[in-house]
Amino acid sequence: MTFDFDTVIDRRGTDSQKWQKYAGRDILPLWVADMDFKSSPAIISALQERVAQGVFGYARPVKSTVDAFVNALEQRYGWSVDPSWLIWLPGLVVGLNIVAQAFAQPGEEVITLTPIYPPFMSAPKNSVRASVQVPLRLDATQHRWEIDWVALERAVTPKTKIFLLCNPHNPVARVWRRDELTGLGEFCVRHNLVLCSDEIHCDLILEDLPHIPTALLGGDIAGRTITLMAPSKTYNVPGLGTSIAIIPDPTLRAQFIRATAGVVAEVTSLGFTACEAAYRDSEAWRQALLKTLRSNRDLLVDYVTRELPGVVIEAPIEATYLAWLNVSALKLADPIAHFEKHGVGLSDGAFFGSPRGEHVRINFGCPRATLTEALSRMKRALTAG
Numbered sequence: 001m002t003f004d005f006d007t008v009i010d011r012r013g014t015d016s017q018k019w020q021k022y023a024g025r026d027i028l029p030l031w032v033a034d035m036d037f038k039s040s041p042a043i044i045s046a047l048q049e050r051v052a053q054g055v056f057g058y059a060r061p062v063k064s065t066v067d068a069f070v071n072a073l074e075q076r077y078g079w080s081v082d083p084s085w086l087i088w089l090p091g092l093v094v095g096l097n098i099v100a101q102a103f104a105q106p107g108e109e110v111i112t113l114t115p116i117y118p119p120f121m122s123a124p125k126n127s128v129r130a131s132v133q134v135p136l137r138l139d140a141t142q143h144r145w146e147i148d149w150v151a152l153e154r155a156v157t158p159k160t161k162i163f164l165l166c167n168p169h170n171p172v173a174r175v176w177r178r179d180e181l182t183g184l185g186e187f188c189v190r191h192n193l194v195l196c197s198d199e200i201h202c203d204l205i206l207e208d209l210p211h212i213p214t215a216l217l218g219g220d221i222a223g224r225t226i227t228l229m230a231p232s233k234t235y236n237v238p239g240l241g242t243s244i245a246i247i248p249d250p251t252l253r254a255q256f257i258r259a260t261a262g263v264v265a266e267v268t269s270l271g272f273t274a275c276e277a278a279y280r281d282s283e284a285w286r287q288a289l290l291k292t293l294r295s296n297r298d299l300l301v302d303y304v305t306r307e308l309p310g311v312v313i314e315a316p317i318e319a320t321y322l323a324w325l326n327v328s329a330l331k332l333a334d335p336i337a338h339f340e341k342h343g344v345g346l347s348d349g350a351f352f353g354s355p356r357g358e359h360v361r362i363n364f365g366c367p368r369a370t371l372t373e374a375l376s377r378m379k380r381a382l383t384a385g
């Protein structure tokens with residue numbers, strides 16, 4: 001079966017956040033992390049069938065939805081998850097915020113590695129917990145973003161309660177290796193931290209590398225791990241708000257559930273429908289998507305290297321459809337405004353904790369024609385000065 005990742009779908013004038021940002025302006029939006037592809041045909045037809053039934057009451061997941069998710073974890077990662085460990089959430093960022101509230105008191109600290117998806121830093125602050133940020137280190141000879149273990153140890157205080165991990169890591173697109181994950185797990189055990197592992201990008205690995213669920217590491221690590229997953233990035237259904245927290249430990253699970261009470265909305269029936277079709281019926285589509293993303297990634301890397309002097313991809317893009325570009329050599333006071341002026345909307349690296357003007361993030365989850373046009377606009381932006 002073939003799938004269409006080439007047709008440019010007109011999202012202007014729709015409810016798309018990504019496209020509304022530049023409504024009425026000729027700017028290609030390659031910022032927020034959703035893709036300009038349709039979801040899988042299996043998801044679309046499951047939704048159509050669900051809509052045709054026509055009743056949209058309060059929803060609960062049925063067994064087939066839970067089975068679809070649990071079976072995917074077993075098949076892909078060899079992870080046997082008990083359905084009682086699952087807590088359904090209307091968004092993964094909700095989960096990050098609940099973790100901060102449930103496992104730290106006001107004034108206590110939540111550590112993360114930067115640059116990082118901004119809610120990792122804002123979630124603690126939303127509930128007056130402190131965000132402690134430990135920068136990743138770029139090993140320029142290995143071309144790898146590495147954990148700075150010395151800085152990490154130094155950052156811990158008696159007030160530190162939680163470690164927020166992004167596995168794989170947005171925005172540097174690293175797939176963490178077993179030794180690194182084990183090191184982080186042992187770090188959390190040593191300092192008695194709850195380990196929250198956001199694995200929303202785990203089904204979008206572009207290199208021949210395994211995704212290792214953090215909770216599968218041995219010893220005492222699983223018992224302190226809260227894993228957050230979702231079909232939203234991989235199957236392009238983030239607007240349907242469906243995420244899952246996996247919490248094997250009953251005490252942590254009860255604490256987490258208590259923090260959701262009265263403030264976290266239910267997942268919708270359309271969200272459950274899409275989730276089931278995603279995990280059970282969309283594997284061929286996902287494989288075709290990965291092929292498209294690999295090809296877009298290669299095009300991007302090649303074009304940046306050959307045609308965009310001063311723009312540097314510092315390390316391989318191992319996962320996600322997001323690339324982290326160092327633009328500091330361009331010496332632009334405001335790189336985002338500059339590229340917007342030339343018709344491309346990127347994400348500002350400063351929001352991810354990178355020094356102002358140093359990095360931008362580009363979303364290459366779009367038809368090749370869109371990416372090609374965006375790259376040639378970026379080239380014009382460089383020559384226009």
Ligand SMILES: Cc1ncc(COP(=O)(O)O)c(C=O)c1O
Binds near residue numbers: 093170243
């Ligand atoms: C690492 C990470 N976590 C969470 C999210 C967003 O999750 P949600 O839309 O379910 O809140 C994103 C979106 O880009 C992300 O990259």
